[in-house]
Amino acid sequence: MIGCADERRRADVRVAGRNGIDSVGVSDDGRSLAVGFFGKAPESLGPANFRIDGGRRVTGIAVVAVETWASEDPELADAVRLTVDRVGDLSAYRLSIVECGPIGKPGTRPYPGFDPRYSFADFTFGSCGDVDCAPAEECPPQTDAVVEIDYLSKDYASFRQLLLDRLKLTMPSWTERHVPDIGVMLTELLAYEGDRLSYQQDAVATEAYLDTARLRVSVRRHARLVDYLMHDGCSARAWVCLEADDEVTIPKGHFRFSTLPGPALAERDLRGAPEVFEPVHDEALRLLPSRNRISLWTWGDHDCCLPAGTTSATLTDNDRTLCLEPGDVLFFEELVGAKSGLPADADHTHRQAVRLISVTEAEDELYQQKLLEVTWAREDALTFSLCVNARGGPDCVDLEVGVARGNVVLVEHGGRIKPEDYDVPDPAPEEPQCPRNCGCGCGETEPELAYPPFPVVVQPQLRPQPITQSVPFPDPADVAAAQARWLVGLPGRIRARLTALWRGELSEEDIKFVTVLFGAKLVKKIGLREHPRRALRYLLARFDDLLETKLERLKDLIRQARAGYVLTAANEGWEIGQSWGCDEGSKLDEHRSAFRGPASLATQPDPRAALPAVTVTDRKGDSWVARRDLLESGPADRHFVGEVTDTGATVLRFGDGRNGAKFPLSGKLTARMRVGTGVAGNVGREAISSIVFRGTDVPGIRSVRNPLPAKGGVEPEPVSEVRLRAPQEARRRLLRAITAEDYATLAGASPNVQRAAGDLRWTGSWYEAQVAIDPLGMEVAPSWLLDETRAGLYRYRRIGHDLSVFSATLVPLDLTVHVEVLPDHIAGHVRSALRRVLGAFFQPDRLTFGTPIRVGQIVAAVAAAPGVRHAEVTRLERLFGPPGTALATGVLPIGPLEVARLDDDPSRPENGQLTLDLAGGR
Template identity: 75%
Template sequence: MIDCTDERRRAEVRARERNGIDAVSVSDDRRTLTVLFFGKAPEDLAPVNFRIDGGRRITGIVVVAAELCVSDDPDFADGVRLRVDRPGDLSTYRLCVVEAGPVGNPGTKPYPGFDPRYACVDFTFTSCDDLDCAPADDCPQQTVPEPEIDYLSKDYASFRQLMLDRLSLTMPAWTERHVPDVGITLVELLAYEGDRLGYQQDAVGTEAYLDTARLRVSVRRHARLVDYFMHDGCSARAWVCLEADEQAELPEGAFRFASLPDGVLLDEGPVLQESDLERPGMPRYEMFEPVHTEPLQLRPAHNRISLWTWGDQECRLPKGATSATLADPDRALRLTAGDVLVFEEVVGAKTGLPADADHTHRQAVRLTSVTETTDELYCRSLIEVTWAREDALAFSLCVNARGGVDCTEYEVGVARGNVVLVEHGARIDWCGDAPEHHDVPPPEGTEPGCPDPVDFGCPDEARPARRPGYPPLPVRFRPELKHRPVTQSAPFPLPADVAAAQARWLVALPDRVRARLTRLWRAGGPLSDVDFEFVATVFGAKLVEKIDLRTHPRRALRYLLARFGDLLETKLARVRQLIDRARAGYVLTEANEGWEIGQSWGGDEGAALDENSSAFRGAAGPATQPDPRAALPAVTVTDRHGEIWLPRRDLLDSGPADRDFVGELDDEGAVVLRFGDGRNGAEYPLGGTLTASLRVGTGVAGNVGREAINRIVLCRVSVGGIRVVRNPLPANGGADPEPVSEVRARAPQEARHRLLRAITAEDYATLAGQTPGVQRAAADLRWTGSWYEAQVGVDPLGAEVASEWLLDEVRAGLYPYRRIGHDLAVSSATLVPLDLVVHVEVRPEYLAAHVRVAVRRVLAAFFAPDNLTFGTPVRISQVVAVVASVPGVRHAEVTKLQRLFGPPGTALDTGVLPIGPLEVAQLDDDPSRPENGRLTLDLAGGR
């Protein structure tokens, strides 16, 4: 029988629904045969329809029983289980399905419906577990020896030489080596393509790992996998002060600023038009644009604001001050909460000359409250202003002084208004200029001349081809922006800062309402319609009518003030819920929470909760210190449907409907836009034109010095009266893109230095110490009998006892980091008052009273709140050293050192007074508060 390896007849038999034997298997006892057919088994098969021939030692094997095995699944073939009279030997047998012969014996003709070729099959009565049952190949295919190829060839020269050597063997008659020859041309073309493919393979392997990646985009994505945000630079920011001779308003988006070198365009003054910068021969300059797109009000009264000293001279605004009094003689100041003032020393404190002014004594602060008041003694109108704790003065500002040649009085420190926050970079579509346009490839199958999308092969390389029956490959539209360097701008204000400011505003809401009621009660007169409506909104119309507010306002207001907490218990509870939500980082909106506050506490309070208000932009200091890792490309994209797409750090949190994209900086300094895939971020709509509005200018080039920003550039508007444009403080925050080498070194280790969960007591202390206003913090885990409680002690900066607002902020900051199952208790540090007695021997030539004052002064500095912290022991040797350093002290000795309230202890014997981990030593030496520590000096000698 012929033996073929390609059995095409088998497939043809199946296709025409003819039957045949597909396979035969033998049981372990070699008495049962299982026969599988191509299709359904005939129902009338009997043992006489099976014939077994062959065998060497054992022949004449007969089938004694046949059992049909019918499958219920139409996709599976049927079979039959045969029982033979005895097992066969190891030789080959042949099983056939035949018609029954005479006298009930098997015949020789194939059974009706069975194909003659597949009516019989060869088999053996042994398994192939230990034997090789595959038939030997009697006609093996002839193999051609593989050519000897140098697989180390990877570049153009080696590929070219490899092909020429191979051609010399296969075509020895071809000896042409001239460049114009078509054979040499083909060899060099293939060598070039091989070199390109080899480089691509090497690049794929190289860019697959952080340690070997060289492309900036690859390193950026590798670092993102370990939560390291590689930054692409950041634009600098600065505060610009303007001085105007008349009141004016600069329209939104119609002005920006420039830093021109000295001597350029001096005739035009500080105000320029956009066309003035297009003159030939203009030197290099940097452009700055306002961070907030809003109109700017210029008022002459804000040019220079004097600080009121209440008639005293030689006054200073101390370091750490958060409030000041401003002179407003004509009530022309229009300052509100959220405005920025720049405190500046304009002349020297000793000479009164502008050249001697200390230029480091300049600082911007953002006002948190503005209150009008009056100095009745001098009949002067004043304004009390306060600013945030983060903007506390970093220096002592001299307000006025007496000096100079004539010993006259002069003003040293002033405040500047008309301040605007600007950022380095210039919009390319400003003042009517056109934005960038990029052609978007059309959807698949709509290109002119392209075959139907189900056909294979499309001549446009921008559209990948697809095979019939397979889904289309996605089109990755990643345009590269033409302008560079694209501005990298950090968001301002941060949502967390806005939410924190809203939380502080809500905390003071009940006090503001109570203060307004108190003012109305003290006024004693009838209420106006506005005041009556306010009280009715807060307490309800029914209660106001019940207490007869219209007829007896003073008595009714006194009742409301006395029961303020009881009457407004539900509203105060809701305010506390909103405070907790804001402290958790959620920004409250005017449309939702603002409307609710307006319905409960008055329309003015609800309108003040606007998330875009300047009062919620945070302190002025951090505004010029942007975080480069939070910076994003200053690019907005408009698609053909008019929808706006915004930049994001990544698309991991973007959904299929979010119009987000990622701007990646490549090694050439260009920004490439990457859109979503339909799961992480929306896919960009194909077809039409992409419009990109962007700003250009970033990096350290924007870190210009003070007084460098000296021009305002207007667009198609005319504003008169602007006489001075300047930045009193240098621009800060500009940074170049982070080098790839630094990312490789920092990214693997960054996660180990970032604390994201509080597990141990040290974790709680570290996270609590990051809260502004906290000098140090300590923590301890205490077992309550059922679970652990994290007890956190706070040592405030510049104070002995932490205020309630500081404890609330620490508690709110720790709560997201605490371990599940840990209770949290935050309190001020436990103060340990000391009882200290020091014996001092004074030198004969010194006055004892002067030495006493000096010793008390140095010990007060030694026991200052900021010098002592949690667990700091008090050492006798340090106290003696401090006292002995005072001039006039010949000998010092500590005769008593112990806790003011408690047993004497052993400090004099051991030389150390131990302090607990959550305790802080205290020695105020205040006679009016002896419970805060007592210092006794025993002086001997002196005069």
């Protein structure tokens, strides 16, 4: 009988629903057989349905009993247990399931429903001992002569020689070696392909490690594994100020800026290779003549200035034409020199852009002048002292030195180009699998299912270069922080509005607002229409109690925003509108200019957050946007990654259906992009001098200029630097707070915190992380700084640690210094000089946590003052506390969460006292 190694019929019999003998097992004593079937066992099986043939010494074995083992699971097969009359020998036997014969003996025909091929099975009654029971292979595979292969062959020449040597053994009669010969041609073709595959193997092994990788894309992906973001450059940004003769509105997408001379140009006038700048925000541009030059109001005084650190100013607003709102950008600029009155003498470093956070109308009744009170964020505080007006010039007249300008636009280097189409390859047709032979030359073949087609990898390479690398603005974290600050002030604004209503007259709109706020039932109960003043007084008195639920929900939204979650107008904005009024809900739009963050951060882009300015549209019309990676992208997210190669070209990589959506096959894709990036965009001040119109023409543009140089443009990060920095990234970035030093380091990262100190205190049940804040430029940390620091630390804290953030504990000092004055110096002058010296010594920003006060340093500072012959500290103690040993030891210790304080303010002696005991002098 034929023997086959691959029994495919067995599977086909199961699929067809036919039965058969699957296995035969023999018990240890040899008196019973366990027979397994393909399916369920027939119900009427008896000893006459089983016949055992074969055997050498023991023959004629008969089945005397049949026991059926039925399975309760309908999907599992049954089995039977056969009891035989005697034990057989070690030779081969065959068990067959047959129909009963005429006299109750087993017949010869297979049992109905059983496949003829599997109605019998061979078995043996015992073990073969040390002899292999498996039958000898009847179709042994053909073996070729062993050939020695040189596995060091890695190039074309060695592969060619290796193949020719092999052919000498397998084809001795083939001796042709001429190039036109078909055999030589095939040999050289295989050698070429082997050389290519060998090079690919070497390249894969080289690019598999960060230290040996040479391709930029490989290094980028290796660095990402250790959370190091390799950047591909960044585009520069600048503030552009425009002046218009008339009020105009330029539609979005119809203008950009250039370094070509001329205030207004058309698209066709972009000749040569000028640097082009696009507006960062794709929105319409409204220009007002009143914003060309805005005077600062000094309330009739002269020789005035805005000191460094200023966050507010008063603007003249004749006829109320400025129309400024929170979120608008103002640019402060020094026009002329304060003494000469000449524009050439103006300090060009005294220029700064600020983003307004509040605008309030006011009026100077003395001079009948309409005003605007504007404020901006602390991050935008003036970094210089801006002179507003002065008396000078050749004629010694009043000069307007500093002004503010509106009509300010944030622009970014890189111009849009015409969209380009790219073909997407069609999937390869499925090819049937090569047929399999039985292995012994019989020529029998059976069809087999085709292999699945290889996935089509869509990685188009953008033809234009360099592609603009743009940092998304505003940053979602800044938007969320601004929304949190806006929500914090919401109850105060509502109280102020109710107070204004209490003082004035109620309109139908005001009644509707109060009804939304407190509910129609309560408004009707207190009689708002009949007795408005009494009702509003009641609502203001019980404001917190009546709105307790809404205030608690407001706290939840504030916590979400402080955690970095951007609140949307469609969800949280709608909720605020239903709870606090439609006016407040519409102001929570995440796209509002008031939520774009400080102006100082707009021109400081982080290159590691830059993404290619490319948008892809597929054949279905869906838009795909760029991301840093696809690790957090789901199957429904239309995201791709733009990777810059060593040649500067940008390759787009799409998802695989798990990390990012698969790109739809076939058709075309359209890429809209911007070109221009790097240090070429870092143009100097006054370099951007024209606005370029696209498809429209707006007359009346007087001037276009960038008062400050563009900055932020950088070239792609070199691969050599990434190899050095990436392995150290995990040590440089602190992403968790375990020790007290971790908490202090993370809290001190805020720009408003000078230093921070931390300590872990055992509360009796768990640890509490106590963080003390030493604010920059302030004595006591305000509540907003404590809240922001607490929210920032919460995501880093260790599980099980409570968190407590508070201002530093200030320790007022009691200091007495005995000073001997030289005879030729006036004691009063020396006293004033010593107070200035010690005031600088105990400046709040100089002393920080745990800084001990040393007697020797005080003596050295006092002795360095002019007119001092001798100095001695006679008292150095804590103002409130037991006496210490500072004079004996020379050091007054300060705790780790304490900061020494000595204000020397006679009106506030509790903040430290300084006594100067002077002797001598005049």
